[in-house]
Amino acid sequence: SAVISQKPSRDICQRGTSLTIQCQVDSQVTMMFWYRQQPGQSLTLIATANQGSEATYESGFVIDKFPISRPNLTFSTLTVSNMSPEDSSIYLCSVETGDTQYFGPGTRLTVL
């Protein structure tokens, strides 16, 4: 298994601003992922964060809106840029280790 932490755990932001969410893992992992969970909805994959290369984004998500960094095998950041109220969601990072994916506790974002 893997122990994953995220910062911040929650935040309230003004529209038009940006927020960077950090994800830290207790072991080196190749594959890290970022998900979004909008209110009352299920999880949706935003992108796969690859160490040493550009992130791979899912349909409907773009780098300008959700830039991702992956500087090493234990850390990644997701930035939510130029936020609007529609970006209010829980953002989750996850890692693949062995044949199982484990999730962090999530970051609850509210945009006013």
Place this chain on the structure above:
Amino acid sequence: DAKTTQPTSMDCAEGRAANLPCNHSTISGNEYVYWYRQIHSQGPQYIIHGLKNNETNEMASLIITEDRKSSTLILPHATLRDTAVYYCIVRVPTTLGRLYFGRGTQLTVWP
């Protein structure tokens, strides 16, 4: 993209076994069945996974039918803390990493 079908909600008395069904009639030969649960907006928690044999761990048992078209997650002695949304997911491990979360089953355990 969801390839599984689960009941929207179920309930169970505390101390009794909770049996959560999942249909995955189009599962491929190399796809595993994974179960996760999410307790009130926390990060999803991995429970168990299997390919074709029944599996058991400290949290639950997974029963997969012989034709692999359906499975059942069993929580042998449900507690109030097991109240959560349970997700059944089929995937090939590590393939692009993505997990497709459907709507899941809201399990409510009552005293």
